[in-house]
Amino acid sequence: MNRFAVVSGFLGSGKTTLMMALTQQGIRDGISVSMISNDLGNQSLADHRYASLSGCPASELVGECICYQTENLVERLRSLYEEKGAKLVLSDIPGFGVGALEHVYHTLHRDYPSCCILAPFTVVTEPERVRQLMKDEAGDLAYLLDTQLVEADLIVLNKRDLVSEDELKEMCGYLEKKYPEAQVLAVSAVSGEGLHGLLQVLTEQEASMHRPDIGYGGEAFQASMSLISEYYQQYHVSVCCDTFDGNAYLKDLAQAIRESIREKGADLPHLKLLAFSEDGDYAKADLLGISREIELAHTFAKPCTDLGVMLNGSALYPADELDELISACVALVSENYQLEVTSFKKECFGMG
Ligand SMILES: Nc1nc2c(ncn2[C@@H]2O[C@H](COP(=O)(O)OP(=O)(O)OP(=O)(O)O)[C@@H](O)[C@H]2O)c(=O)[nH]1
Ligand SMILES: [Mg+2]
Numbered sequence: 001m002n003r004f005a006v007v008s009g010f011l012g013s014g015k016t017t018l019m020m021a022l023t024q025q026g027i028r029d030g031i032s033v034s035m036i037s038n039d040l041g042n043q044s045l046a047d048h049r050y051a052s053l054s055g056c057p058a059s060e061l062v063g064e065c066i067c068y069q070t071e072n073l074v075e076r077l078r079s080l081y082e083e084k085g086a087k088l089v090l091s092d093i094p095g096f097g098v099g100a101l102e103h104v105y106h107t108l109h110r111d112y113p114s115c116c117i118l119a120p121f122t123v124v125t126e127p128e129r130v131r132q133l134m135k136d137e138a139g140d141l142a143y144l145l146d147t148q149l150v151e152a153d154l155i156v157l158n159k160r161d162l163v164s165e166d167e168l169k170e171m172c173g174y175l176e177k178k179y180p181e182a183q184v185l186a187v188s189a190v191s192g193e194g195l196h197g198l199l200q201v202l203t204e205q206e207a208s209m210h211r212p213d214i215g216y217g218g219e220a221f222q223a224s225m226s227l228i229s230e231y232y233q234q235y236h237v238s239v240c241c242d243t244f245d246g247n248a249y250l251k252d253l254a255q256a257i258r259e260s261i262r263e264k265g266a267d268l269p270h271l272k273l274l275a276f277s278e279d280g281d282y283a284k285a286d287l288l289g290i291s292r293e294i295e296l297a298h299t300f301a302k303p304c305t306d307l308g309v310m311l312n313g314s315a316l317y318p319a320d321e322l323d324e325l326i327s328a329c330v331a332l333v334s335e336n337y338q339l340e341v342t343s344f345k346k347e348c349f350g351m352g
Contacts, residue, residue, distance in 0.1 A: 002081040003088045004116040005202050006066075006104055008148055009124030010141075011095030011314050012270035012288045014158040016047045017297070018124055018189040019090045022202075023056045025195040026088065031203055034059070034086035036076060038066045038093055039312065041232035043345045046272040046284075046312040047092075053282045054298070057084065065093055067103030074112050081116070088119065088203055095270060096144055096228050096314060096351070099216045101151040105207055118207040120153035120183070127163045128292075130171045133178075140227055140316065141269075143220040149175070152182040153208045154201060161188040181210060226352030229319040231271070231326060233311045235343040237334060239304075246275050246304040247296060249337050250285040254294045256329040262290040264317065264325070271313030277304050287313070323348040 007015050019035040026033030037048040037060045044060065051058035059076065066073045073091070080086040093100045101121050108115060129145055132138040138145050149155060155175050160168055168186055175184045185201065187194030215221055237249075250273045261268045267290055276282040283300045311330075315322050323346075334341045 002077075002086070002116045003119045003203060004077055004108070005088070005090050005119035005122050006100050007090050007092045007122050007124060008097065008100055008151065009095065009156075010129055010145055010148060010269070012286070013095070013124040013126045013129065014189050015092040015095065015124050016051065018156065018158055018187070019092065020051050020054060020056045021189040021192065021195055022090060022199055025192070025199050029196060029199055031088060031199065032084075032086050033057070033088045033090065033199070034080045034084060036061055036089065036091035038062075038091055040064060040094055040230055041312065041347050043232055043234060043347065045232075046274040046310040049276065049310060050272070050274050050282075050284055053276060053280065057086070061091070065097055065100070066091055067093065067097070067100050070104070070107050070111065073104070074108070074115055077116060089116075096224070098144060098147045098151065098214055098221070102211070102216070105209065106211070109209060118209070119202045120205050121151060121207050122154045122156060122202070123148050123152035123182075124156045124158050125149065126159045127157070127167070127171060130157065130175065134171070134174050140224070143224045147214045149179050149182070150212050150214055152179060153210070155179060155182045155184045156198060157184060157186040158189055160186040160193060161191045181208065222352070226350070227316045228351040229315050229317055229322050230347070230349055230351065231311065231313045231315065231322055232345070232347045233326070233343070234345040235309050235330070235341055236307070237309060237339040237341050238306045239337065239339050242303050242305050244304050244337060244339070246277075246300040246307055247283050249333065250275055250283055251294055251296060252336070253329060253333045254285045254287040256333050257326055258287055258290055258294065260325050260329055261315065261317065264321075266315065266317035268313060268315040268317070271311060271315075274310045275300075275307045277307055319348045319350040
């Protein structure tokens with residue numbers, strides 16, 4: 001029977017990259033894997049566009065968490081199983097989300113029992129966040145980081161390529177002890193290490209359907225949500241000459257936003273900056289907080305003239321000020337490159 005797995009996990013832990021890598025691993029292992037990107041913006045999402053540009057079998061559910069659009073989710077699952085031949089569908093939820101175990105798994109189990117087999121409830125984390133939990137340095141994020149892991153049947157410690165074997169062992173040991181109900185697997189979505197084993201677990205094991213008390217809607221939940229703002233913008237830039245370096249533009253923009261956020265004493269756990277040209281060429285930069293290096297997960301092969309740009313992210317900063325700050329950076333950096341900017345979609349709102 002057809003399978004479905006929720007892929008939860010904190011902002012920037014690598015859910016999208018991992019789901020994309022699993023669709024490719026599926027091709028190698030002879031299993032048809034499809035992915036759904038879910039986020040709160042009403043417009044098309046950077047994650048979905050990025051996965052599509054990369055050639056992955058991808059679709060999106062926008063506007064609200066899949067926790068609150070079960071009928072749309074079931075309809076999408078049916079079409080992916082019946083029309084696209086998917087055997088395993090993976091869907092993420094917004095990266096600060098908790099509660100999908102109850103709101104998605106238990107709802108599907110109760111109301112749509114014949115829709116699919118529920119694969120282990122999967123939560124992705126990364127070394128940087130595990131380190132924070134181990135050292136009790138997660139601060140305002142402690143409730144969300146911990147609660148997401150409490151919901152897991154399967155904890156995927158992603159980005160194993162970034163740590164030594166010794167550190168990895170220590171982190172897995174910590175996670176196994178702290179979350180004894182969950183199985184822990186270390187993988188790298190980028191190098192591919194551990195993906196075959198992960199896909200095996202997702203296609204052979206089933207969700208435990210445990211029901212931990214996560215204090216959903218309670219004081220700690222409200223306090224965490226009130227810190228978070230969401231940002232979705234799409235605009236278009238054009239330049240007269242054909243020497244515009246789209247890669248450098250994205251990196252400069254990410255750097256400018258990072259410096260502005262840092263100056264304000266705020267943080268921005270993940271901002272995705274995706275740019276694409278009409279001929280299908282694209283680049284993606286990731287801003288992962290104020291202290292990490294800015295990474296380009298994909299780069300343009302040649303200079304550009306016209307680009308669509310999508311900025312999607314989540315910050316620990318009030319929405320109106322975030323909007324002002326990012327808009328100022330877009331204006332400044334675009335001017336430095338002598339670009340003409342046409343903004344056509346923008347949403348910025350707080351989660352409190
Ligand atoms: N080194 C390394 N980097 C990775 C790995 N997986 C993902 N990344 C990088 O981590 C960053 C965030 O990855 P995403 O897949 O966008 O993270 P996400 O969990 O989907 O983030 P949100 O959509 O904000 O919740 C990107 O720069 C990725 O290239 C990995 O296995 N190793
Ligand atoms: Mg993502």
